[in-house]
Amino acid sequence: MAAKRREYDEEDVRVRPGRSSRPRTRTRPRHENAVEGFVVAVDRGRYTCVVTDPADPGVPGGGPDERTVTAMRARELGRKSVVVGDRVALVGDTSGVTGALARIVRIAERTSVLRRTADDDETTAEGRLERVVVANADQLVIVSSLADPPPRTGFIDRCLVAAYDADIEPLLCLTKADLAAPDAVLDYYAELDLPYVLVRPDSDPEQVSRLLSGHVSVMVGHSGVGKSTLVNRLVPAAERAVGTVSAIGRGRHTSTSAVALRLPPPEPPSRKRKGDPGWIVDTPGIRSFGLAHVSAESLLHGFPDLVEGTLDCPVNCEHTAGEVDCKLDAWVAAGHADPRRLASYRRLLASRAGEVE
Template structure:
């Protein structure tokens, strides 16, 4: 009847649950249809991957992907082996999703420079994952070799379980004797590069491996990459009047080496990294620093327990070990500079030399 008031009961009332009361589950999809890929570049939240399909002679298919939310805070870096779902066609505008990251066999890290320090401390950066070889590129002249930087890279390589390879460029300008003599006790593998060399020895050292190249700006790293992979077209810079190179590579990228002869063997991958002025080691423990100085290890056996091996340790046996001619005093000085840089006890002069990679 008109004007009659309607009465409601509980069946007429619909209660919409709040967002916080929705049931949750930790169950994640299995993504059994996911395809395997290899991350070759990272740029502002987009990841360029190649699919693990085809024979080594074929050009790998490039796929652009984003990270799935279910990965949480897990970072994805160049060298990661990942699982992809979605549009993996590689067509323009196609976007896949990275849903899994395989366990890493190695992680090469460096601690960020002092100007990148936050309230929580120095930032730790992952340079590359799953690398098998660290190629330390150093010029023999223009700029001169900086053994302090090489020492840091060696420590980082040994700490990450990666085999080091010293690549000495501009061998037409200066002989390698002084540098090789400095590392004579390490049995460090090395290759020499000249502008007219055919790079046969370098290619043989890189074949069937994932190698990451690091070096100061201006040492000829990008020039070497362009010779190894002509299609890379990495920018090439010049050396300034004070001996510092200009940064030419701006981001890490993995490049597949071309086949010199027709073979089914994988020619390998190289990861070109931006030129750096320092290679921080704050993430490496004091004990692990010795991994980069095997010529000093035996000398520490005579040290007292808990010896920190610093100049302040009156009973440190390393000084006597060097005085007896068992190791180069420059090696001990470099090791102690690394210890000081980890603890923040270095002077401004030492910090300047560290940034320049001086011996």
């Protein structure tokens, strides 16, 4: 005789209790008492921030007080990255004493973001890695030596494209001017009216400090061009490591991570330099400045001397050497731009397409 099939009702259903009786909510604390900080260094999940307290009105001639605070990123930030140059809100122990740890709970809206695409050997299955170099900079100082190693205009062109794409003003800093004349490099950029400064071993660092005063300036350059030496002259307390140039003309990497350094006030005080003395963001020496994140249109804006020559190009012209109807060749042939600039622009176009530069 077959067993009678049992019928189940709702009383047989067992409901698993929740892990917590506390209801979930998306409401986040406002942290109204958070203090503002400026990120000056990032190292393995720890963020060094400078917190500035306003000047005490009861102290005649007293300036604002600064302290350095170590912080971690709060979980409520999610996947938002924190980089050097970010202006953040801090809670927790912001005293700055040894062993104290605060939390970064907010990141202020960035006024600019300087990016570069990582080198070819830093690719993933999704493509080349994109790195944020610094946030909130308003000046890009492109450091290039005039000799030992020789200047690389291709690298300078890449940096200019990145600066214009990030809406950051460029400044060309030519070092080792005692070893070679700057005429060839300056002639190459003659149509751009690019601001520049020459640096020699006996140069007064004040001439560079005046150009950096009041700015957040990020310094980029190949290893061995004298960038760290220049930083040490501008900020003696920085003590950035200085390297040498190898026999094949390549510098050895000395700076290993980006760091923001406040420029010291002039001694004696100068009428030409008032207010905030400014910040220098020293970056590790790099051998390439990838631009895969820059659109083809923005790439052209890095070559303002070529823009007018594209006005008569057909719609959707890619401006490559293979474009029969591209008007850039005629523009250069008529003497409106340096042919080396067109060649550099097309090399960058080719590198974006994954071809060998």
